[in-house]
Amino acid sequence: MLSGCLLLFFEQQVREGIERQYRQMLSKEHLRVEWVESGFAQNREAIRYLSRVVSNWMLPQNIESPLRDFLTSHPDVLSVHLVNAHTEKSLAGVSRTLGEIKSVPPDSYALSLEAVDLAQWADLSVDDIYLSSPVLQRNGSNVIVPHQPIFYTAIALSDTENQSKPLIVVEWDASRLLQALSASLVAPIELYVVNGKGGFIVHPREDMAFNFDKDEKNDGLQRKTWSQHFISRPLNVGDEHHLVRYESTDTGQVLWGEYSTIVLNATSAHHQLHFYFLLPQHAVEKAVADRLTTPIVLLILINIGIGFAVYFGCVLIQRQQTLKQIQEEYKAVSRSTSNGLIWVDQSGIIKSWNEAAIPFLGDEVRYAKGQSIFDVISFNEAVSKTNKPPIDKSKLREPEKMQVTAFSPEMIESVALTREAVTINVTHVNSHDEAKMWRLGLIPSITSEVNASGVTILMEDVTDLRNGVNALARVDDVVAEEVALKTRQLTQERDEALAASQTKGDFIARVSHEIRTPMNGVLGMLNLLGRDTVTSEQRRYIKLAEDSAQALITLINEILDFSKIEAGRIELDTEAFDLLELLSDLSNAMAVKAHDKNLELVLDVANVEYINVLGDGNRLRQILVNLIGNALKFTETGEIVVTANTTQIDEETLRFECRVIDSGIGIREEILPSLFTSYTQESSGTHKRFGGTGLGLAISKQLCELMEGTIDVESERGRGSTFRFDVILKKEYATSPPVIRPEYSDVRIIIAEKNAAALSAVCRLAKCAHMDATAVGDATTLQSVLSHGETFDVMLIDQAILTTLDIALVKQHASIIVGMNPNGVNDDSEYEHALHHLPIIKPVTPSELWASLSSVLDVGEFMETLPVISHRDENQYSNDERAYKNEGMHVMLVDDNEVNLAVGSCMLEDMGLSVTTYRHGRAAVEALFTSAMGESDKSPYHLVLMDCQMPVLDGYEATRFIRNGDAGHVYQDIPIVAMTANVMSGAREHCLEVGMNDYISKPIDPDELEEKVTQWLDATESFRRGIKMSAKKEETSSPNQRFNKEVNTDQTTYEEKILSVNEEGDMATSASLYEGEDFQLWDSEICIKRLRGREDRALILVDMFLQSAPERLARLQEAYNEKNYEQLQNVAHEVKGVAGNLSCLRLQAYLKALEAAAKAKEVNDIDALIGAAKLLVEETSMLLQEFASRCRRNAM
16 A cells, blocks of 8 residues: 555656656747747848848849849749739749759749738838748649748839839748758657648648648648647646647547747738647656656565565574474484594594494594594504505505695694685505595584584595596506607608608699690791791791790799799809899890880889899899789780889898889789789789789799898789889999999980880980980970070980981981880881981890990990890801701600600701601610611711600610610710700709700700700710711620610500690690580691691691591590590590691590590580590591592692
């Protein structure tokens, strides 16, 4: 009952408080009405000001000007009009449409009849202002959609000339006024604004606003007025605001609140605005309920607390009774437990014990009570009571949890004081000299006192447990041994992993060899084709093929370099080289590709002050090739600028820094941190478009770090990139001076170049030579400079600018004219006579510039110190000279790849040499032996070109046999030059170690081959004389006897070897299953072109194919019948290579698909492809047979 009374009291207080709060809120909302009144007052003042301006306007014919100014300065105004109050016609006006102020033609303005009382307008006195209530804007009689709330203000003017009463009518935008009025309205207060006729202007329901002015037919609204919508009853009366109770006629909802009125025009009762701020009754009830929640909860909690107090009082009484019962039960338990229980006081005096404790007390049990437990029982004895040896406790190997703890009276006292239980292990030796381990649990005996009255000692014999722990310890030892064994196994596995890494490196080396071998044939054949007279179109095709092959070689080199760096096997050389020469040569080489892409490659080396350095020039070149190559790859238009400088660190050391700046596609910012990691490219789209492995930058970074330098990049997507790196180099000599540059202090030079970077670089070089240099960037500027009468000693001019100038004018002002262009050739004969020197090849290098200037200025002393630079690739001898010089020379070419044999033979024959080829080392040694015995019909051999990796007998072993005299003593010292695709470190040393004289890496470069062959043929004149003088046959055993003991013979026939190629040599194609229908059966043009137009060579290959095709088909069918998919894959791969060499494109595509299907064991695809391959072999054979027949007829 008390709680109910309190609740009623709280409810009354809360309700009164909430009603006071909401009344205060309603009173504050009336500030909005005052704000509206203030806004209307401002509107009246604005139109009053406008009337004065219009009345004083001096130009009646341009009365729109002040109206337009008023509209411009008042953004809430939609239109302003000058209206005749008697005729209701518009005299002039302007309006705002879509933000643009436009003039309104006279008589075209229509007022909203709902908003204005024209009769009152006509009665307005001068300076009287009329203010309408808000309405919706209309176009004639129709309301404009979307709805636009407006209201009008009008003021009368005096017109003394016409005795009329013109009115200024301003149409205001009421949207923001009404939105601001409803904004931030405190919930749950609702606002209603009603005009003088009871129509709603503002309503909580948006569709009810302006219901009096909407098209009832279109909007489907009932035009209820305020009085029809609400029934009101006053509650009390105040001074200004009226508190009223309202009831909705539609829903019956009860609201109460206050209202205010604004009078718009005092002349009419209808020209008023009524503002109703109403609060729903249910909101008040909800607020009361919410406010009462806390007191109700509080009362409930108080009642719960009282209930708990009563409950716990009862529980406490019950617990006292239970405690007594528990004590009795505890005594019963102590009597029945198997563990010994001894009760002692704080001093350790025994008070009582249970029966289970008697064995622990022993013989002294009768005298135990009242005695100290330490006098009755001996703990942790080291020596037995008899004279037996003491127990060696160290041999027990107790783990930490079984450690013996000293038991003393102080421990009992501590347990009693702290009231915390303790468990310890103690030892005891009984009367039978048996070592026992007891576990003692010291438990405080707690009573109502502050301290425990004593301690209960729980005693347990854990001797058996201790023995079990010892057994576990022995198991731990076994486990430890197993762990050690496992550790050794892991160590062994690690070593095996390292060995696997070494194996991977060796595998990469072998793969490199297998790829380079066919690439040697490709590049060699292309070189031979290029030597013959070909058309420009054919030369372009050859160039594209060479570029593709070189790209593959570059890819292989990147993989090899990365593999060596990853394995830590890369070593830097320390050799002397010319830094400027390296930069110049590299730039000239890279400029060819830049010229092909219409890019400008600029070399800026004016700040390279030290050129004779020690370091690994090849690795430095590799870094530059990677960076410049990337710039060329990713730049479509613009330029690539290479800037370099050297900085001396100390007397012996200098830092070389270089930047490669391009105007290419740039790199996204999020890619930059990982750009120098392996296999990183910006996106898969970049790889598809530009290719590459993503290893070049990773390799460059590793090389920079090996050379004690750094590398970084700055880039912005779409704006190019700047790669910067630096390395540490040594001076060749500690006293090496900076670079020596020529002295041209008395020479005036003008440099004309369109590219700003190239112009800057050349000017810097000129200023390094102390020239008086003038730079111009276009023909117009140059023409202007020359037209002012200035003269120059030298004009260095880009050919693109030169061809646009008046040559006569140029010659008047320049004594010497030197051109610049990308290819060093003057393409325009009209201007050839204008130049005094061959054009300088761009990019302009220091050596090229000084050489040209020295030539035209007759300064020769400095040129003696410059290296000779040639831009032409000229052979040392002509074909006729080479043939005459090498007449009678016989070279043995040994390689297991037929393509390489064909290429090498053509190159050597072009040099006038006689060539004999062999497929493996055994055949080569036997041929030398037969020649040495005089049993051969071939002329003596003067040089051996030996491949290193071959079947039957490789090149290394063959060389050992030759050097050991197994090929005849006359050939024991014959020059042997190795040909190998193994470019891993140590390959060259291994070749020399087994007795080879020199080394050529594959793919074979024709110029390098000619150089090596000429070198060793010239150096072995005495060897050739020894062969001619040898008329006596050597009596020695045939090499067959030794080979049969040491080498397993290879039964593969010559024809089979010649027609087999490895996968890397195949024509690249994306043909998959049945995609081969898009290819030709046989592309004879490509086949013959690949053989330098030699149909006789093509005939040999065709005959070999026709002879071996049936046997190969039989092997395919046999593997298919036996379901030997591995063999089927191998045979398909072999025949695919044969088809590729002969340009049998369709057969090659099908066999590639068959090879893939066999690898994946796709039985259905294999069935279809086997049949298709047979038909294709027959069709292809018919074409090839026709070709062979035609060739033989032509030969007759």
